[in-house]
Amino acid sequence: MAESTTPPGGSRRGVLFDVDGTLIDSSYIHTVAWWGAFRQYGHDVPMAAIHRLVGMGGARLVDQLLPSGRDREEDEDIMASHGALYASHWPTLRALDGAKDLLGRCHTGGVAVALASSARQRDLEVMRSVLDADAFIDAATSANDAEESKPAPDILEAALKAVGVDAADAVYVGDAVWDMKAAGALGIPAIGLTCGGIHAAELREAGAVEVYDGPRHLLQNLGTSAIGRLLPLEPRS
Template sequence: MDPQHLRPAGAAERRRGVLFDVDGTLVDSSYLHTLAWWQAFRQQGHDVPMASIHHCVGMGGDRLVDSLLPQGRDRNADAEILASHAALFASSWAVLRPFDGARDLLAQCHFGGLAVALASSARTQDLLATRRALGSDAHIHAATSANDAKASKPAPDILVAALEAVGVQPSDAVYVGDAVWDMQAAAAIGMPAIGLTCGGTTAAELRDAGAAEVYSGPRDLLDNLQSSAIGRLLTASSAGG
């Protein structure tokens, strides 16, 4: 998807919004994904260190596999690895939990007049499971998954799809994520990004990848919301400009 397809809205139609990654940002699932990938690789005879896997979590599954396995491998087994990861992660759906402050953060953005969208590289089924764990559908205007994009993060396709779904321009939005891939995807379309370290990525890594601000998690961001990039959107939205 080309960001140039997002046409400027008229002044009367101008809307502002916040896009959120889900895994590792709103829901404590990054390490569950890491373990599921590790087991899926082992089933196909690949011994990939968990630290390497965790670094790639947040990419789409196809990119993650391609980044971690030798380029000269037999790629016929890739589909089996992806299917195994999906099944293994699904076994963790029942224990998914939102981070402290995640629900309140979504509600505050919603009640402040911002469009709220989830922009995740997850499969549709996994996104539904994390949304059930969040229990915040009343405060979410739209959600996009891997099925809504030709290319996964760090490509910006999923973010563009989410922006289109809520009718918001990149310059009128902020993306919140926990991985370097989130920061890079936002930078590709000129959208400010806020990094959260609760997914296991350091503040230095997030800043190096383009994060404008970094917080420890949803609660920390919520506690500092008015002085954050989201706070500036809230102020502009309430002013009607």
């Protein structure tokens, strides 16, 4: 676990990161996994409709996509099926270009780095292994750390608490509309990345203060981004 510092005379600062679709190229894998899970239980849900909701919690996603009069006893089974199908793709997961470097630059800039993910704990462990950036990560959340999933802000609140950072001293980076809305609920500036497949205009409409193509693009513009205001500190070794 990385050791973080508090700037002399100031509050501790932090950058929170979503993981799926933001640091790991997994948004469309989740789409395919949900599509397969729905099909297993007789629901023909278009992939386009699924992809637009990837990033919100599984229970919310299922509730949004299936008829209100369905047999809700199947919901847990559908979510379990999605989890199993997604797990079958673990060997294919890849970090997005610049993801590790971005985490490293934030860390050496002296801010706390937290993964604010609502993924299942085991999925998160696999994605952290793929990122290979634990030396730069101070804390991480999973679905176990929140009562309500995005767009509720519970996951972000848990991440802030884990690194001891106030919302006023944080920035959030995500790829989904639900990420932007969760950050907005806490008044945290949200940076949107389009690498998860959501158009820049939609991210801005949902509250993104800036939008970049992906981690590498954000890293190249870090000094002028919302994160730049958090990075006046001497780099950590």
